[in-house]
Amino acid sequence: DAGITQSPRHKVTETGTPVTLRCHQTENHRYMYWYRQDPGHGLRLIHYSYGVKDTDKGEVSDGYSVSRSKTEDFLLTLESATSSQTSVYFCAISKGTLAETQYFGPGTRLLVL
């Protein structure tokens, strides 16, 4: 257990609505990540953070923004949700000497109608 929680765990929203997902960690890790999981694609990185206010894009960042104002919280925002953003979203943190090993939160299932 890496002390990661995600909220909400399930959400149904409508196209065009803004949505914010929250990832909270209790162990003060520097690196945090947001992935999405879709059938046939495995997990793909959306954005990641390497410190407070330090973030960068992953491979599927279009339509998403992130913020990290505190070490423990990493927020993922869909500015205007689309049906293609229906997915399961996972937050992760890195542990290890070189922060090489990632541990995942329980995931958030998002349905955009």
Place this chain on the structure above:
Amino acid sequence: AQTVTQSQPEMSVQEAETVTLSCTYDTSESDYYLFWYKQPPSRQMILVIRQEAYKQQNATENRFSVNFQKAAKSFSLKISDSQLGDAAMYFCAYRDSGGSNYKLTFGKGTLLTVNP
């Protein structure tokens, strides 16, 4: 760009038997990390085992072991004495050892069924 390939979309094994899941990867790096994650029906991603590329010895965690062939860029997972609780989707993942981007690159997964 690094790629990870899991060529077996589905596998099945009898309880108490041994099964091997395959993973190959493509990279030009010499130092990196490889991982196997398990995703049961609960959808939680659980780390099973990790391997550092600079270590020649294959990693082992209880009933789980890997066969790491660096020259062949192969990283297979062996599950011994399979149990019903091993039924899950298994993902192979790769990560460079350095650089500013610490992302994991995942394969598409292998669904393991364990038959009683």
